[in-house]
Amino acid sequence: AQSVTQLGxxxxxxxxxxxxxxxxYSSSVPPYLFWYVQYPNxxxxxLLKYTxxxxxxxxxxxxxxxxxxxxxxxxLTKPSAHMSDAAEYFCAVRFNNAGNMLTFGGGTRLxxxx
Amino acid sequence: xxxxxxxxxxxxxxxxxxxxxxxxxxxxHNRLYWYRQTLGQGPxxxxxxxxxxxxxxxxxxxxxxxxxxxxxxxxxxEIQRTEQGDSAMYLCASSPDRGGLRNQPQHFGDGTRLxxx
Numbered sequence: 500a501q502s503v504t505q506l507g508x509x510x511x512x513x514x515x516x517x518x519x520x521x522x523x524y525s526s527s528v529p530p531y532l533f534w535y536v537q538y539p540n541x542x543x544x545x546l547l548k549y550t551x552x553x554x555x556x557x558x559x560x561x562x563x564x565x566x567x568x569x570x571x572x573x574x575l576t577k578p579s580a581h582m583s584d585a586a587e588y589f590c591a592v593r594f595n596n597a598g599n600m601l602t603f604g605g606g607t608r609l610x611x612x613x
Numbered sequence: 614x615x616x617x618x619x620x621x622x623x624x625x626x627x628x629x630x631x632x633x634x635x636x637x638x639x640x641x642h643n644r645l646y647w648y649r650q651t652l653g654q655g656p657x658x659x660x661x662x663x664x665x666x667x668x669x670x671x672x673x674x675x676x677x678x679x680x681x682x683x684x685x686x687x688x689x690x691e692i693q694r695t696e697q698g699d700s701a702m703y704l705c706a707s708s709p710d711r712g713g714l715r716n717q718p719q720h721f722g723d724g725t726r727l728x729x730x
Binding site for chain 2: 531533535548605
């Protein structure tokens, strides 16, 4: 079955430190990839999407993600964490044989320590 | 662009009651999606419309769940005879149909949180 795995349900970093949130998918054919952020009691906000034009994708709020086909990964990074980055982050995949539905990972809660 | 709007934001009801949620998509978006999100989990796809046509409904959780989009604009999701396990956040999303491009992101509303007493 096609799946999306986010390693680490909770990640804690200090303010100013590097943020790395991991996402792996199971598919032999590169799918369409997205990262979303969710603040408490809100819906999901798009951070970035993979377009196949470039393997390194830049998004909003200083986040970026790198697509690595050989590793079936799409990890999210940010060079320097801010307190306002504390939220839940979801990797989402539109697999090629799954119509228009998105399959989400279980999410990673990012905590930022002062 | 006023975003995806969902109503109500919160719904508390007794087990066995029927509930209906409404979603108004971004005006130029002809695709509309419903997801369910339980505590600590990622959203789970339920169903999808293109204009008024419901193109995917096999993922609806049971025959107690149904969705409509009668005029291709707003949509409703109904749950009949609610059960404790239906307690969750119900999210609606919309996206444009741009020449079959498959990397169009889905834009989400703030959801309706359902609590079953």
